[in-house]
Amino acid sequence: MKFDVIKKDSNARAGLLETNRGAIHTPAFMPVGTVGTVKAMSPDELKEIGAEIVLCNTYHLYLRPGHEIVESLGGIHKFMNWDRPILTDSGGFQVFSLSALRKIEEDGVHFKSHLDGSMHFIGPKEAMEIQSSLGSDIAMVLDDCTPYPSSYEYAMNSLFRTIKWAEQCKALQREGQALFGIVQGSLYEALRKKSIEELVDIGFDGYAAGGLSVGEPKEEMHRLIYFTAPLLPSEKPRYLMGIGELGDVLKAVEAGFDMFDCVMPSRNARNGTLFTSRGKISIKREEFKSDRGPLDPDCDCYTCRNYSRGYLRHIFLSKEILSMRLNTIHNLFFYLNFFRNMRKSILESRFSEFKTQWQAIYS
Numbered sequence: 001m002k003f004d005v006i007k008k009d010s011n012a013r014a015g016l017l018e019t020n021r022g023a024i025h026t027p028a029f030m031p032v033g034t035v036g037t038v039k040a041m042s043p044d045e046l047k048e049i050g051a052e053i054v055l056c057n058t059y060h061l062y063l064r065p066g067h068e069i070v071e072s073l074g075g076i077h078k079f080m081n082w083d084r085p086i087l088t089d090s091g092g093f094q095v096f097s098l099s100a101l102r103k104i105e106e107d108g109v110h111f112k113s114h115l116d117g118s119m120h121f122i123g124p125k126e127a128m129e130i131q132s133s134l135g136s137d138i139a140m141v142l143d144d145c146t147p148y149p150s151s152y153e154y155a156m157n158s159l160f161r162t163i164k165w166a167e168q169c170k171a172l173q174r175e176g177q178a179l180f181g182i183v184q185g186s187l188y189e190a191l192r193k194k195s196i197e198e199l200v201d202i203g204f205d206g207y208a209a210g211g212l213s214v215g216e217p218k219e220e221m222h223r224l225i226y227f228t229a230p231l232l233p234s235e236k237p238r239y240l241m242g243i244g245e246l247g248d249v250l251k252a253v254e255a256g257f258d259m260f261d262c263v264m265p266s267r268n269a270r271n272g273t274l275f276t277s278r279g280k281i282s283i284k285r286e287e288f289k290s291d292r293g294p295l296d297p298d299c300d301c302y303t304c305r306n307y308s309r310g311y312l313r314h315i316f317l318s319k320e321i322l323s324m325r326l327n328t329i330h331n332l333f334f335y336l337n338f339f340r341n342m343r344k345s346i347l348e349s350r351f352s353e354f355k356t357q358w359q360a361i362y363s
């Protein structure tokens with residue numbers, strides 16, 4: 001894997017991440033394909049709207065169908081018929097957020113499956129084995145996602161665990177698979193800084209900031225975003241995990257982050273909330289009943305080129321499968337296009353105008 005920052009506009013970066021399965025233009029948005037599918041989208045449709053990489057969740061694939069099954073069916077790319085890059089998370093965050101019961105120990109985490117209540121254990125070794133079986137292009141270290149709020153002492157112990165696990169993951173890195181470290185440290189700047197120093201000493205192909213957007217006030221999240229990004233190695237990709245509200249993305253790109261993932265555009269699409277160049281709209285609203293115009297007059301996606309708001313409202317209220325598909329096509333296209341235009345603004349040294357313009361709509 002090779003990464004180059006092509007242009008900097010203040011701290012915002014336009015970069016190119018090259019993998020054996022294709023290039024990723026950064027800042028990049030990664031649609032989330034939780035269980036090995038970006039809900040409601042075929043891989044061909046994802047390519048058509050310009051997705052260059054997708055994220056799959058280790059926790060989900062480990063529980064069902066099981067990583068051995070995925071491996072026996074040719075690995076995650078063949079399994080889901082997606083030949084472009086795939087990033088897998090390590091399962092740490094899902095254990096933290098989904099599992100009803102979890103017990104963190106020094107060597108890993110015991111947890112109860114949210115599917116059937118069965119007990120499981122994932123440590124650094126298991127996290128690396130699972131991701132190796134899946135065969136993703138970018139793997140993530142297992143981290144202990146520190147909850148909010150946490151005392152300094154708790155956050156510090158949690159952070160040391162994450163660093164120890166990161167070291168163990170690094171020792172098990174598979175050839176041909178990139179591995180990213182994950183910065184923790186809760187809301188404490190000293191711990192975030194310590195976390196980065198330790199991870200850089202170990203040495204990773206990229207660095208992610210985790211443990212944000214876990215319930216802390218937005219101002220605190222923004223403070224940590226601006227604090228963390230400039231401390232991360234400038235020659236490596238910087239990934240802000242799980243944060244995808246456009247107002248937050250603009251700040252994070254301004255701070256110097258390169259990669260993002262979020263379920264919001266696809267999840268909102270299925271709930272009828274759609275992103276447009278004039279703000280978010282709820283397609284079920286009465287006012288769209290006889291609206292012959294496109295969802296977003298400035299959007300060039302398949303949905304906007306072919307369907308009226310009146311029709312999209314009708315099939316949403318009728319709970320038609322096509323509604324989820326058309327809405328997802330639009331929302332993901334809107335996001336990917338937003339990222340493409342944001343990158344262009346960096347290349348043309350006008351990111352700050354781009355940010356001001358969009359922050360008026362998505363603060």
Ligand SMILES: [Zn+2]
Nearest residue numbers: 299301304330
């Ligand atoms: Zn559209």
